[in-house]
Amino acid sequence: MSKVTIKELNLFYGKFQALHNINLPILKNEITAFIGPSGCGKSTLIKSLNRMNDLVEGCTISGEVKMDDENIYAKECNINLLRKRVGMVFQQPNPFPMSIYDNIAYGPRTHGIKNKQIVDELVEKSLRKAAIWEEVKDDLKKNALSLSGGQQQRICIARALAVDPEVLLMDEPTSALDPISTAKIEELVIGLKKDYTLVIVTHNMQQASRISDKTAFFLNGKIIEYDETRKIFTNPKKQETEDYISGRFG
Amino acid sequence: MSRNYIKGLVYFSALITFGSLFFIISFILIKGLPHLTPALFSFHYTTTNVSLLPALLTTFMVVGLTLIIATPIGVFTGFYLIEYAEKNNKGVELIRIATDTLAAIPSIVYGLFGMLFFVTFLRFQYSLLAGVLTAVIMVLPLIIRATEESLLSVKDSLRQASFSLGAGKLRTIFKIVLPVAMPGILSGVILASGRVVGETAALMYTMGTSTNLPDSLFSSGRTLALHMYVLSSEGQHVNESYATGVVLILTVLIINALSTYLSSRLTKETTK
Numbered sequence: 221m222s223k224v225t226i227k228e229l230n231l232f233y234g235k236f237q238a239l240h241n242i243n244l245p246i247l248k249n250e251i252t253a254f255i256g257p258s259g260c261g262k263s264t265l266i267k268s269l270n271r272m273n274d275l276v277e278g279c280t281i282s283g284e285v286k287m288d289d290e291n292i293y294a295k296e297c298n299i300n301l302l303r304k305r306v307g308m309v310f311q312q313p314n315p316f317p318m319s320i321y322d323n324i325a326y327g328p329r330t331h332g333i334k335n336k337q338i339v340d341e342l343v344e345k346s347l348r349k350a351a352i353w354e355e356v357k358d359d360l361k362k363n364a365l366s367l368s369g370g371q372q373q374r375i376c377i378a379r380a381l382a383v384d385p386e387v388l389l390m391d392e393p394t395s396a397l398d399p400i401s402t403a404k405i406e407e408l409v410i411g412l413k414k415d416y417t418l419v420i421v422t423h424n425m426q427q428a429s430r431i432s433d434k435t436a437f438f439l440n441g442k443i444i445e446y447d448e449t450r451k452i453f454t455n456p457k458k459q460e461t462e463d464y465i466s467g468r469f470g
Numbered sequence: 471m472s473r474n475y476i477k478g479l480v481y482f483s484a485l486i487t488f489g490s491l492f493f494i495i496s497f498i499l500i501k502g503l504p505h506l507t508p509a510l511f512s513f514h515y516t517t518t519n520v521s522l523l524p525a526l527l528t529t530f531m532v533v534g535l536t537l538i539i540a541t542p543i544g545v546f547t548g549f550y551l552i553e554y555a556e557k558n559n560k561g562v563e564l565i566r567i568a569t570d571t572l573a574a575i576p577s578i579v580y581g582l583f584g585m586l587f588f589v590t591f592l593r594f595q596y597s598l599l600a601g602v603l604t605a606v607i608m609v610l611p612l613i614i615r616a617t618e619e620s621l622l623s624v625k626d627s628l629r630q631a632s633f634s635l636g637a638g639k640l641r642t643i644f645k646i647v648l649p650v651a652m653p654g655i656l657s658g659v660i661l662a663s664g665r666v667v668g669e670t671a672a673l674m675y676t677m678g679t680s681t682n683l684p685d686s687l688f689s690s691g692r693t694l695a696l697h698m699y700v701l702s703s704e705g706q707h708v709n710e711s712y713a714t715g716v717v718l719i720l721t722v723l724i725i726n727a728l729s730t731y732l733s734s735r736l737t738k739e740t741t742k
Contacts (some may be wrong), residue, residue: 265681270634272630272633272634275556275630277556300636300637300638301636302636303633303634303635303636304635304636307634307635308634310627310630310631310634314471314625314627314628314630314631315631316628316631316632316646317649317650318649326632326635326637327635327636327637330635330636330641331636332477367579376631379631379635380634380635383480383635386555
């Protein structure tokens, strides 16, 4: 079943067209990977799904992105509520310069949860889901910036999960991390798909093939091919896809 | 050979800078300390005790009132410029030009403006209010600049993280950006208070030089620096003027130390 449906999406930065007529379903409780060379529009598209592109000056969008049956670009759509439903994890770990606890509690508090007991529970639950509870449970008061990069990224995942999103967007979440941290996060991401719908942008084709169910291959702002990950990597239909995954460019 | 020459030049420059500071401070201390008598701290000024206490208290009043007015205006202007205004906005350019120009104007010009506008045109007379408002205009550029620079130093990725969790602009600014930018803003504010403490020209024509502690916003008074200027220019109490200088220097030193301490403590808290 499709959780998010992208229909005829065109996106411009000023006069430059970054995305051309994108049509794509994002299936519920699956991991969809966006792959492609730098500047192909995959990050731009993922940012269109929680309207982070609204923050970019001169960015205009036409077309439709439907979440369940609601067009998120409709005038009456509440952006803050949309971003609560569609969480995001960034390329560089970006925990707030505050305690681990406050990092996780920031989202729930933003959405009006004030009761200490409920917040406590949410913090623990989110940290557990992000597979970092055991490592930090004894010093939740410690500043999140004192953790290692891999731990910080899992804190950021926990922070995103704390607002109880339905979709989780990950923009190259492991590109700044070492292989061991990367492996931990990949394992964690696979575990998350039973509760969430995930979209992951990655430069790393092995990563896409290891963890994703569906893969979309981007080139110059267009989707060249979208299919089951297995098929994309073993038997691509388009020449460009084959060239890319066999390492002939990009 | 030329390396030694340059090295010597560097040492010599440092020596001149440090030496002149050392010389000024010790000169004033030596001349002033022996005359720093309890009589100088009597609550009421008379022509015989030339007490500096009213002036000291007036200084705190002026600094306090100036900061109460200037800090919110300056900080919010900085927030507007960095967080709200669109890039390439004509109004932003205008505000920047205005603050840069204000920062470069000699303080006597502020004094004359304050006299013509607040004292004469608005009929405030020589008063605490006229002095404070003039000082506000004078320190606004400092506070705006400090705010802008500390906001610019806050990484955009933090703002994005906050937005991505569904937080609005206001919450993002107050909960995420402000705490990180706080040490910088604070040091700007303290720098501003230092400027007010040391100001004479701008206040002489707006607050007057009454020796009493002002009992309302509309009464005249003199700050410590102004008091010192008047004492030494009258020529009757040069020794007491040095003693006043000692107190003034100590006040400035305490303010600077406070600023360093506060900003280092806040920085530690946010980046630890």
